[in-house]
Amino acid sequence: MSHLVSPSLLSADFLHLQRDVEMLNDSEADWLHLDVMDGVFVPNISFGFPIMNLLQSITDKPLDVHLMIVQPEKFVDEVAAMGAHIMNVHYEACTHLNRVVQAIKAKGMKVGVTLNPHTPVALLNDIIEELDMVLLMSVNPGFGGQKFIQNTLSKVDELKNLIIQKKTNTLIEVDGGVDLNTGKLLVDAGADVLVAGSFVFSSENPREKIHQLKML
Secondary structure, three states: OOOEEEEEHHHOOHHHHHHHHHHHHOOOOOOEEEEEEEOOOOOOEOOOHHHHHHHHHHOOOOEEEEEEOOOHHHHHHHHHHOOOOEEEEEHHHOOOHHHHHHHHHHOOOEEEEEEOOOOOHHHHOOOHHHOOEEEEEOOOOOOOOOOOOOOHHHHHHHHHHHHHHHOOOOEEEEEOOOOHHHHHHHHHHOOOEEEEOHHHHOOOOHHHHHHHHHOO
16 A cells, blocks of 8 residues: 555646545545646646646645647746646657756656556666656546556556666556556556546545545
């Protein structure tokens, strides 16, 4: 039960956002996952800094910021200024990934790199030692509520082996289609952080669902 749970605010009720954030504050959630989408890198638009700055003022959970956008390096200063615990950028969106990683670290944040479902784990071989976390997308990014891609389990295993080989402390986070069944499989495979959106917020008792994910 040492894994973390990071509920995705993308699935919250935006008409009652403060209520849902207060629920998370009172829950066993470890982090608050924020999916920022630009309609370019992914086919959807979510929310930006006005919303995230307000969230920062009403939550005591570390902010797990996932930028699904082109040129995420443009916003390192803004993400740091809003008090993010970790800034997560997509491998596919960064032409000069090492430069982006160093810029995030220079602002005092933890750094994460995300891989889309089709992106091989092996591409991180030369940079894994610089990363605090790798996020594996287990659905195609852009929308919540999608079906879990089973091959993610093999990628978790491959990534765990790479982390052991390189002797790093890099965490493995997984986002997409996470529920009690897939969550158990992921934790058993070596995942350290579970992101869950619709599974939590679409339930009648979101706090209990978070508890159940923590108990896997």
